[in-house]
Amino acid sequence: MTEFSRRVEQVSISGIREVFEAAGEDAINLGLGQPDFPTPDHARRAAIEAIQAGNADAYTSNKGTRELREAIADKHARDNDMSVDPENVIATSGGSEALHIALEAHVDADQEVIFPDPGFVSYDALTHLAGGTPKPVPLRDDLTLDPATVEEAITDDTAAFIVNSPANPTGAVQSPDDMRAFARIADEHDVLCLSDEVYEHIVFEGEHRSPAEFDDGGNVVVVNACSKSYSMTGWRLGWVTGASDRIERMLRVHQYAQACASAPAQFAAEAALSGPQDVVEEMRAAFEQRRDVLLDGLEDIGLECPTPEGAFYAMPKVPDGFVDECIERGVVVVPGEAFGAQGAGYARISYPVDVETLKEALSIMDEALAAVQ
Numbered sequence: 221m222t223e224f225s226r227r228v229e230q231v232s233i234s235g236i237r238e239v240f241e242a243a244g245e246d247a248i249n250l251g252l253g254q255p256d257f258p259t260p261d262h263a264r265r266a267a268i269e270a271i272q273a274g275n276a277d278a279y280t281s282n283k284g285t286r287e288l289r290e291a292i293a294d295k296h297a298r299d300n301d302m303s304v305d306p307e308n309v310i311a312t313s314g315g316s317e318a319l320h321i322a323l324e325a326h327v328d329a330d331q332e333v334i335f336p337d338p339g340f341v342s343y344d345a346l347t348h349l350a351g352g353t354p355k356p357v358p359l360r361d362d363l364t365l366d367p368a369t370v371e372e373a374i375t376d377d378t379a380a381f382i383v384n385s386p387a388n389p390t391g392a393v394q395s396p397d398d399m400r401a402f403a404r405i406a407d408e409h410d411v412l413c414l415s416d417e418v419y420e421h422i423v424f425e426g427e428h429r430s431p432a433e434f435d436d437g438g439n440v441v442v443v444n445a446c447s448k449s450y451s452m453t454g455w456r457l458g459w460v461t462g463a464s465d466r467i468e469r470m471l472r473v474h475q476y477a478q479a480c481a482s483a484p485a486q487f488a489a490e491a492a493l494s495g496p497q498d499v500v501e502e503m504r505a506a507f508e509q510r511r512d513v514l515l516d517g518l519e520d521i522g523l524e525c526p527t528p529e530g531a532f533y534a535m536p537k538v539p540d541g542f543v544d545e546c547i548e549r550g551v552v553v554v555p556g557e558a559f560g561a562q563g564a565g566y567a568r569i570s571y572p573v574d575v576e577t578l579k580e581a582l583s584i585m586d587e588a589l590a591a592v593q
């Protein structure tokens with residue numbers, strides 16, 4: 221009989237997928253983690269032109285084209301006030317691959333990785349695939365991650381902790397003080413702080429700061445992507461940046477697992493990062509308006525929800541049976557436990573849909589709530 225690795229047997233297909241499969245074809249999908257905007261035209265055109273000119277047929281350098289890595293370095297200077305050497309950037313197949321190579325390069329068998337619970341589904345799965353042991357930690361009442369909780373969870377076996385702000389699935393945004401504390405903790409305990417910043421531009425209150433801005437010891441690795449900022453989830457283009465020894469180790473994984481990110485996507489990403497940025501603000505403003513509609517609606521139907529300050533997710537507290545009732549009535553929301561044990565009693569609502577659809581979904585949620593109360 222075929223035997224599979226213990227690592228892969230510890231991972232299952234994401235709970236989110238199961239919810240989609242349970243829903244009918246006409247369902248309103250508030251389960252998807254992607255913006256409902258087109259990729260900017262100038263990004264699409266850059267890829268088309270590169271393909272037509274024959275510039276996208278071959279492997280690029282393993283780290284990605286020099287031009288793309290320069291655009292990424294310029295982005296960090298512009299948005300994060302950080303000086304990044306293009307040599308210390310690896311373009312990856314989305315933020316997903318960036319997380320994967322970071323954990324593969326830093327986590328030994330049975331070492332621990334600390335991450336938020338509820339948190340993005342990949343953190344637990346990728347820790348297992350790297351042979352490590354997941355250490356999910358609970359959040360504050362406002363659904364942010366307390367640096368003190370992370371510090372208390374660190375042991376001699378800790379390889380890394382993951383910070384994700386703005387966060388999936390909560391929409392929570394960490395304060396600059398928290399980010400400074402995460403950088404200090406990484407330094408003092410000599411563990412990796414892996415900062416997942418794929419939602420950095422989608423902030424409604426507060427501000428996005430990277431722990432890398434406060435990092436003196438080279439212990440912060442940043443993961444980012446064009447996926448959410450430029451509505452480019454299908455292009456599969458992300459990156460990691462960090463200290464050169466860490467980049468060199470991550471490159472070893474990337475080189476053998478991926479060789480290089482897709483060349484057409486690299487041209488599109490370079491154009492998105494270095495072209496006009498208005499689309500980023502347009503999407504942010506649209507998400508803020510929808511967030512407000514959703515929060516008002518949830519309050520009206522009597523669901524308590526910490527105010528999400530960023531991303532495009534909200535996590536109200538919901539009674540038992542609510543998620544099933546929503547799905548049966550044709551609104552897909554994801555049960556909080558898909559994101560970790562502490563997510564039980566919550567549901568994740570993903571709101572990159574137009575306001576009219578959101579209002580329709582809210583009235584169906586009202587009926588679903590009445591059915592379980």
Ligand SMILES: Cc1ncc(COP(=O)(O)O)c(C=O)c1O
Nearest residue numbers: 253314315316340388418445447
């Ligand atoms: C927090 C977080 N990190 C990383 C990713 C991966 O993004 P990508 O589509 O770039 O692989 C996602 C996607 O949903 C996410 O929510």
